[in-house]
Amino acid sequence: MTNDVIIHDVVIVGAGLAGTWAAMTAAQQGVKDVAVLSKLHPLRSHSGAAQGGIAAALNNVRPVAGTGPRGPLEQIPEGDELVDSWELHMFDTIKGSDWLGDQDKIEVMVKDAIDILYQYEHMGCVFSRTPDGRIAQRRFGGHSAPRANYSADRTGHVLLHTIHEQALKHGVKFYPEWYVMDLIIEDNSVRGVVTLEVLTGEIRTIRAKAVMFATGGYGRAFKITSNAFANTGDGVAIAYDAGAPLMDMEFVQFHPTGLYRHGILMSEACRGEGGYLINKDGDHFMKKYAPDKMELAPRDLVSRSEQTEINEGRGVMEDGQGIYLDLRHLGAEKIMKRLPQIRELAINFAGVDPIEEPIPIQPTAHYSMGGIPTDVDGQVIADAEGTPIVGFFAGGEVACVSVHGANRLGTNSLLEASVFGRRAGHAIARFIKGGAELLPLTGDPAERNRRIVAELMDGDGRENVEDIAQELKSTMTQNCGIYRNEAQLKKALNDVKALQERFKSARVMDRSKRFNTDVLAALETKHLLTFSEVIVAGALNRTESRGAHARTDYPKRDDEAWMKHTIAHKSEDGTPRLSYKEVTVFWDRFPPQERKY
Amino acid sequence: MSQNGSNNFVTVRIQRYNPEVDKKPRLQEYQVKLKAGMTVLDALHEIKTHHDGSVTFRRSCRHGICGSCAMNINGRNTLACETPLKDEVDSRGRVTIRPLPYLPVIKDLVVDRTTFWEQYLRVKPWLVPPDNIPEKEFRMSPEEVEALHSAETCIMCGACYSSCTVIGLNKRYIGPHALLKAFLRVLDPRDAAPGERLADIAGADGVYRCHTVFNCIDACPKGLNPTQAIETLRKLAQKRQKFEAARRERQQHLSEPISVK
Numbered sequence: 001m002t003n004d005v006i007i008h009d010v011v012i013v014g015a016g017l018a019g020t021w022a023a024m025t026a027a028q029q030g031v032k033d034v035a036v037l038s039k040l041h042p043l044r045s046h047s048g049a050a051q052g053g054i055a056a057a058l059n060n061v062r063p064v065a066g067t068g069p070r071g072p073l074e075q076i077p078e079g080d081e082l083v084d085s086w087e088l089h090m091f092d093t094i095k096g097s098d099w100l101g102d103q104d105k106i107e108v109m110v111k112d113a114i115d116i117l118y119q120y121e122h123m124g125c126v127f128s129r130t131p132d133g134r135i136a137q138r139r140f141g142g143h144s145a146p147r148a149n150y151s152a153d154r155t156g157h158v159l160l161h162t163i164h165e166q167a168l169k170h171g172v173k174f175y176p177e178w179y180v181m182d183l184i185i186e187d188n189s190v191r192g193v194v195t196l197e198v199l200t201g202e203i204r205t206i207r208a209k210a211v212m213f214a215t216g217g218y219g220r221a222f223k224i225t226s227n228a229f230a231n232t233g234d235g236v237a238i239a240y241d242a243g244a245p246l247m248d249m250e251f252v253q254f255h256p257t258g259l260y261r262h263g264i265l266m267s268e269a270c271r272g273e274g275g276y277l278i279n280k281d282g283d284h285f286m287k288k289y290a291p292d293k294m295e296l297a298p299r300d301l302v303s304r305s306e307q308t309e310i311n312e313g314r315g316v317m318e319d320g321q322g323i324y325l326d327l328r329h330l331g332a333e334k335i336m337k338r339l340p341q342i343r344e345l346a347i348n349f350a351g352v353d354p355i356e357e358p359i360p361i362q363p364t365a366h367y368s369m370g371g372i373p374t375d376v377d378g379q380v381i382a383d384a385e386g387t388p389i390v391g392f393f394a395g396g397e398v399a400c401v402s403v404h405g406a407n408r409l410g411t412n413s414l415l416e417a418s419v420f421g422r423r424a425g426h427a428i429a430r431f432i433k434g435g436a437e438l439l440p441l442t443g444d445p446a447e448r449n450r451r452i453v454a455e456l457m458d459g460d461g462r463e464n465v466e467d468i469a470q471e472l473k474s475t476m477t478q479n480c481g482i483y484r485n486e487a488q489l490k491k492a493l494n495d496v497k498a499l500q501e502r503f504k505s506a507r508v509m510d511r512s513k514r515f516n517t518d519v520l521a522a523l524e525t526k527h528l529l530t531f532s533e534v535i536v537a538g539a540l541n542r543t544e545s546r547g548a549h550a551r552t553d554y555p556k557r558d559d560e561a562w563m564k565h566t567i568a569h570k571s572e573d574g575t576p577r578l579s580y581k582e583v584t585v586f587w588d589r590f591p592p593q594e595r596k597y
Numbered sequence: 598m599s600q601n602g603s604n605n606f607v608t609v610r611i612q613r614y615n616p617e618v619d620k621k622p623r624l625q626e627y628q629v630k631l632k633a634g635m636t637v638l639d640a641l642h643e644i645k646t647h648h649d650g651s652v653t654f655r656r657s658c659r660h661g662i663c664g665s666c667a668m669n670i671n672g673r674n675t676l677a678c679e680t681p682l683k684d685e686v687d688s689r690g691r692v693t694i695r696p697l698p699y700l701p702v703i704k705d706l707v708v709d710r711t712t713f714w715e716q717y718l719r720v721k722p723w724l725v726p727p728d729n730i731p732e733k734e735f736r737m738s739p740e741e742v743e744a745l746h747s748a749e750t751c752i753m754c755g756a757c758y759s760s761c762t763v764i765g766l767n768k769r770y771i772g773p774h775a776l777l778k779a780f781l782r783v784l785d786p787r788d789a790a791p792g793e794r795l796a797d798i799a800g801a802d803g804v805y806r807c808h809t810v811f812n813c814i815d816a817c818p819k820g821l822n823p824t825q826a827i828e829t830l831r832k833l834a835q836k837r838q839k840f841e842a843a844r845r846e847r848q849q850h851l852s853e854p855i856s857v858k
Contacts, residue, residue, distance in 0.1 A: 041665075043753050044655075044657050045663075046657070046658065058733075118732075118733055122734075123723075123726075126781075131855065132855050133737050134736065154750065157662060157752070169723040228658040262634070344661075509649060510650045512615060
């Protein structure tokens with residue numbers, strides 16, 4: 001056992017877009033000692049799985065006049081009238097958020113969007129192009145102009161590789177396959193983290209002046225999900241256990257087109273390029289639910305429409321739990337050029353070539369709107385008043401700024417991770433250069449974490465970790481899914497608490513120290529159980545329907561009572577203590593409206 | 598194991614090895630019930646979570662984009678998450694899974710990719726931009742971008758690297774993955790250092806080490822062709838100065854619209 005304490009000025013946990021942007025930017029601003037820890041190799045991060053695009057009002061293309069909402073796009077000739085603006089992007093995002101997004105923060109994101117896209121391009125990111133050589137753009141759900149900037153259907157992949165290369169160029173130190181188990185906050189200021197080095201199994205403390213969490217989302221709490229194995233919400237659970245609040249956790253996005261039974265993503269770009277959703281009768285049912293936008297309505301609305309079709313017996317496949325995504329009319333050339341990965345995935349995983357047959361899909365848990373509350377510079381706040389937790393930053397899906405409110409628009413997540421990652425990098429640099437100090441620690445926080453792992457390995461309980469995880473996912477999907485009501489949520493809460501109890505007797509099978517992924521899976525499952533309670537508690541208390549939170553017993557949005565963010569702190573007895581925070585609204589510019597598409 | 602002969606069960610043979618405790622690797626068998634649509638990764642997950650938690654492998658995205666789960670399945674390097682289990686079952690009802698070859702084993706199917714990443718770093722994978730940065734994007738034609746797709750799509754899984762017989766003998770060789778990255782940068786009209794890159798990869802550990810055995814093409818789960826990229830780099834290295842001059846000329850016009858024919 002080693003008791004060596006490692007020290008860095010800045011420790012960033014997570015190496016997707018947000019964490020890597022922050023690291024690269026801080027290094028660029030002259031912070032010498034930036035370390036990025038990831039439980040994976042950085043290039044395995046889930047940002048790389050994003051497909052369809054990244055939003056920014058670049059005004060490179062426009063719809064061909066007179067061809068309607070599904071018509072072709074063309075490049076905007078130099079000097080012609082523009083079709084898009086950051087204001088329009090801002091309004092679309094606010095409406096998409098069902099008026100739960102903070103409007104001042106959304107404004108920051110959509111303005112920064114344009115500049116960060118050009119920065120990506122200047123760093124060598126390989127974007128698809130218009131004939132005259134500008135970045136190509138396509139339509140996306142809930143956006144009223146074609147502003148999804150893309151690289152075929154691998155946009156996240158090219159962005160992730162580009163920013164990782166830049167971080168290497170700037171001398172950022174990476175710790176691949178170092179798992180963070182614990183965050184140390186004393187007297188409202190951050191002291192460091194406790195890590196488990198996967199290769200050796202050594203548990204050590206890393207002390208730092210600043211810590212940033214960029215650990216991604218929490219979709220693995222659900223049975224059908226587009227998320228990677230890694231997306232177990234470690235960051236939200238660890239921060240919550242360490243005393244930081246979580247915000248708006250009840251808002252979980254179900255993406256309308258997960259591959260049937262697998263849940264892996266069939267990009268929204270399929271519909272952006274003109275794909276249809278059809279039920280077992282061959283009806284284009286979206287015209288019933290969103291007469292204007294149809295398939296390109298926001299994700300919450302499309303997923304609910306699909307679920308309604310399924311619940312009313314119009315689903316496809318033998319169990320009736322599927323819907324068809326039909327791309328055949330796009331033709332082979334467009335599919336091969338614009339959606340090559342989608343075609344490959346459909347062939348590999350469903351045995352269906354989308355050129356010939358429709359793809360069976362179903363809604364899939366996809367994106368976590370909730371997370372650790374921050375300001376626009378990634379600074380984590382401790383309460384509704386905005387008191388900062390000194391030295392603690394967060395960005396990307398683990399954070400809740402909030403720009404997505406109750407429902408995120410497609411292509412706004414790559415944007416959020418990039419913009420707020422970069423802003424956090426600047427804020428961290430200001431913090432370090434402003435004379436931040438390395439603060440002392442009380443006791444040996446590594447020791448209590450060693451005991452947790454020892455108990456998992458050597459205790460005498462007999463509970464199987466995977467069984468607990470599967471039961472959790474079942475109840476979260478059945479009782480806290482696309483539609484929810486009081487009885488279901490109470491059931492989910494009881495189930496989660498019972499599973500938390502059972503987890504106390506959980507034991508791993510692998511007793512070795514070296515590369516013990518069995519222990520990691522157990523720690524991840526503990527995290528799922530921790531934050532799932534917060535999701536359910538928030539959902540139970542929120543007696544309205546807004547964005548992705550759809551209560552069958554409270555089907556209407558209630559702005560009077562509920563236009564506010566849920567804030568959850570872990571109380572003494574371990575249960576979430578809920579309070580609420582006002583949404584920032586520019587009443588003169590974007591007052592709440594009925595949300596129709 | 599009476600289930601062995603049954604159509605519903607597959608014998609999954611996994612190479613087990615923990616260098617801290619084992620003298621040498623061994624194959625261990627597990628019986629897995631074959632379910633519809635099951636991938637090799639699903640089978641490994643089933644084994645790990647319910648048969649033997651000590652079986653160790655990497656995985657994350659489960660749809661062929663993160664590159665974690667490259668391994669050797671029935672003698673072929675590929676991604677476990679994209680490989681249907683039923684397609685791999687031999688006439689005796691068996692599937693054999695080993696770690697990627699030519700690399701040190703950390704534990705079971707987990708290999709040490711240190712040299713792989715060192716070579717990636719060696720080619721300086723980042724873009725070296727020209728001096729004049731436009732206010733908006735650099736202009737590139739769809740054709741120029743098309744040429745980059747044959748390299749940009751690489752997920753750095755290591756299937757090619759550990760199928761390469763040259764790597765098997767000589768870890769100083771830059772390797773197909775890093776040469777493909779070099780190809781991406783050399784071909785990118787925005788890159789201002791193609792000459793230095795070509796000089797480096799034309800050295801002793803570079804493109805001339807490739808024996809054109811084509812293993813990398815067979816191994817690539819993304820259908821890429823590193824051998825062809827290496828061939829292209831060899832040709833460009835031979836006319837390096839001309840290529841550099843052409844690049845300098847192209848970079849005079851990077852802010853101008855591509856003229857549409």
